[in-house]
Amino acid sequence: MADNKLAAEKIDEALAALDGWARMEGREAIHKSFRFRDFNAAFGFMAKVALYAEKHDHHPEWFNVYNRVDVTLATHSAHGITMRDIEMAQFMNALI
Numbered sequence: 298m299a300d301n302k303l304a305a306e307k308i309d310e311a312l313a314a315l316d317g318w319a320r321m322e323g324r325e326a327i328h329k330s331f332r333f334r335d336f337n338a339a340f341g342f343m344a345k346v347a348l349y350a351e352k353h354d355h356h357p358e359w360f361n362v363y364n365r366v367d368v369t370l371a372t373h374s375a376h377g378i379t380m381r382d383i384e385m386a387q388f389m390n391a392l393i
């Protein structure tokens with residue numbers, strides 16, 4: 298079930314195939330820092346992710362400065378990392 302917290306080994310297995318993503322220290326979440334050519338490219342990425350987020354009712358935590366988008370993914374309702382986070386990370390990686 299997509300809403301169940303994943304076991305540590307499942308997360309590591311998934312992250313091995315997810316370029317740039319890593320577990321966060323001190324929090325059950327995954328993180329990646331994306332760099333783009335400029336703000337327009339960064340914001341275009343965010344716009345596509347925003348549509349995905351609304352469609353799937355799953356929303357990223359992110360911080361944008363110019364061409365940088367720092368993303369943290371966790372499933373708040375599960376207090377941890379679920380397949381929803383892995384699938385969103387896969388979607389983000391497929392956009393770049």
Ligand SMILES: C[C@H](O)[C@H](O)[C@H]1CNC2=NC(N)=NC(=O)C2=N1
Nearest residue numbers: 354355356357371372373374375
């Ligand atoms: C009410 C609404 O469905 C929930 O708050 C959704 C919205 N987006 C969410 N996003 C994330 N990342 N985790 C959640 O638990 C979550 N819950």
